[in-house]
Amino acid sequence: MSTVDPALELDTGKPRLSVKEPAVRYDQQGETPETERLREAMRHFAKDFHYGAAVHMDSCIHCGNCAAACHFYVTTGEAKYTPIWKVEVFKQAYQREAGPFALFYRLFNLKPAVSVARLREWQELIYDSCTMCGRCTNACPMGIDIAALVGQARHAMFKAGLVPHELWAVAEKAEREGSPLGATPKVFQERVEWMADEHEVDIPMDKDAADVLLTMSSIEIMKYPESIAATAKVMKAAGYSYTFRSDGYEATNFGLLSGNVDWQRDMSMKLINAAIACRAKYLILPECGHAYSAMRWQGANMYGKPLPFKVRHITEFIAEQIQNxxxxxxxxxxxxxxxxxxxxxxxxxxxxxxxxxxxxxxxxxxxxxxxxxxxxxxxxxxxxxxxxxxxxxxxxxxxxxxxxxxxxxxxxxxxxxxxxxxxxxxxxxxxxxxxxxxxxxxxxxxxxxx
The missing domain is CATH 3.40.50 (Rossmann fold)
Known part of the structure; x- marks a missing residue:
């Protein structure tokens, strides 16, 4: 019997579209031997592991609150989409290899050893059916940050070359070209000039000194370019000196989303270095949630010390300027x-x-x-x-x-x-x-x- 909440059933008066089961397709990168893939996954999961994660791993009381908080579980009723289950394969690895009773788990085979085949099965759970939105984290009575654990699991999956192809491709393109959607410096410059002309607003590029360094997401540059002009209009009205810079404008961070910490750091450092170069007091992030997470809360970690400027989402910045x-x-x-x-x-x-x-x-x-x-x-x-x-x-x-x-x-x-x-x-x-x-x-x- 379905466990989907009847209150979430839609009645729009329009024809309902049937939803098929997700296609079974497990992607992998490279020709790495199976044993090496598994070794890399386990090594990098252990590398990211720390005391807090260990406590989280051992704290689950199986209450089901996280399931009721997950949109993927609620709309399907499928137990495999229970958030804490999405890190089960890594919990098993922890219990067998690093937990306080690891010897007993191995001696009596209380938990099976993790295999590459198992990791492939888990690819859908870690990537396809988790947005790392954190609703499950908020619902957990034990304070387990499930979203963060999924992020750590993605680090290991990336190192094992087990990332969904499309996500890997855009992350690799961002590392190679500077933008996941092809918004190269040349393309961005053209978009800036187009928006400046169309909206009759000054949009400076590559100023040596400015109070504010502005950034954009690739989606805005390519799909919603009016955001470029809108940001400049707000800055002009607020009376700040501002600039975009061709050496640091792309705020989207697919290193974070795909699980490649090195690529995440590279994308973050472009913005950090650009802000330092123009002596900015503010680095303004665009209307992009994950860009906010990557820079506001993880930017200093990538830099290795406190950032020498304030980081604000454009909405936060606008609210502050209205209030002052x-x-x-x-x-x-x-x-x-x-x-x-x-x-x-x-x-x-x-x-x-x-x-x-x-x-x-x-x-x-x-x-x-x-x-x-x-x-x-x-x-x-x-x-x-x-x-x-x-x-x-x-x-x-x-x-x-x-x-x-x-x-x-x-x-x-x-x-x-x-x-x-x-x-x-x-x-x-x-x-x-x-x-x-x-x-x-x-x-x-x-x-x-x-």
Whole structure:
């Protein structure tokens, strides 16, 4: 019998689209022998292991709270999507090799040895069906950071060459070309010039000195380029000197999403070095949740010491400038609902900043059921939207968001993450849904007081 919550069943009045089981396809990189793949996975999982992770591994009381918090489990009722189960294969490796009773586990074979075949099976669980949104972490009564454990498991999977092909390909392209979607410095320069001309706003590039270094996500550059002009308009209105730099503009970090720490560090250091080069006081991150996680909370770790500048998401920055009186906006009016990006709000703690901005815009905010830190993920984060074999599963989970939004009755659907926006646009097209996601940044730029 299905364990899906009936309250999450959608009744949109539109034809329901059937959702197939995910195709069985396990990707791998290179021609590495099986024994070497396994050795690399276990070695790098052990390398990332620490006391806190060990405590988490041993703390699970099997209460099931994380399952009820996971959009993949709730919409399928399949036990394999229980969040804590997604790191079970690495828990077994820990218990056999590093735990306090490892000798007994091996002696009496209490846990089977991990095999490459098992790791391949786990690829879908670690990548396809986890956005690392952290809703399970918040629900755990033992405080287990399941999302972080999945991230550590991805490090080991990458080293073993067991990453979904599409995710590996965009991460490798970002390392090689500087952008996962082909937004090379030349392409970015062309986009900047286009937006500056079309919107009649000054968008400086490569200034030697500026208060603010601006960054963009590849999705914004290639799919939502108006974000470039909107960011410049906000900076000009707030009275800051600002610049983009061709040596550090791409904030998307697919090293983080794929599990390659070296690539994650390379992407982060480009931004850090660019900010230092122009003596920036602020490094402003774009409407991108994972870019926020990579730089705001992990940037100093990549740098090896405290960052010599402040890091802010563009929404945080706008809220601060509204509150200190440097930025004034007109009343847009109307009703709106806000999709809370997981990495910005739940994982990042920037809960009130977008609401400060929407309040200044005079919007009548209709909060979704389970809003703020408890909001449901869009289903496309963590690199999931890049993995084609995960599409059917992702569309099924997206129905939670459709139901949430429709129940608010709000006129506008607003968000502050371009990855979420892309997921919503894709879901809208797939389900022929009559809602369009709007950027909070662009709404601000359209309502600046002159």
């Amino acid at each position: 009186g440097r930025l004034k906006v007109k009343k847009a009016g109307g009703t709106a609902t806000f999709h809370d990006p997981c990495q910005l709000v739940r994982r990042g703690g920037a809960i009130e900043a977008p609401r400060v901005v929407m309040n200044a815009l005079g919007l009548d905010l209709h909060e979704m059921d389970n809003s703020k830190g408890r909001n449901w993920c869009c289903g496309g984060g963590g690199g999931v939207i890049t993995i084609h074999r995960a599409d059917d599963l992702r569309y099924k989970t997206f129905q939670i968001k459709m139901k949430q939004v429709d129940e608010t009755g709000a006129e506008k659907l607003i968000m502050a993450c371009s990855n979420c926006r892309q997921t919503f646009d894709d879901g809208q097209a797939h389900f022929r849904w009559d809602r369009t996601a709007e950027s909070l940044l662009e709404l601000v730029a359209d309502n600046l007081e002159q």
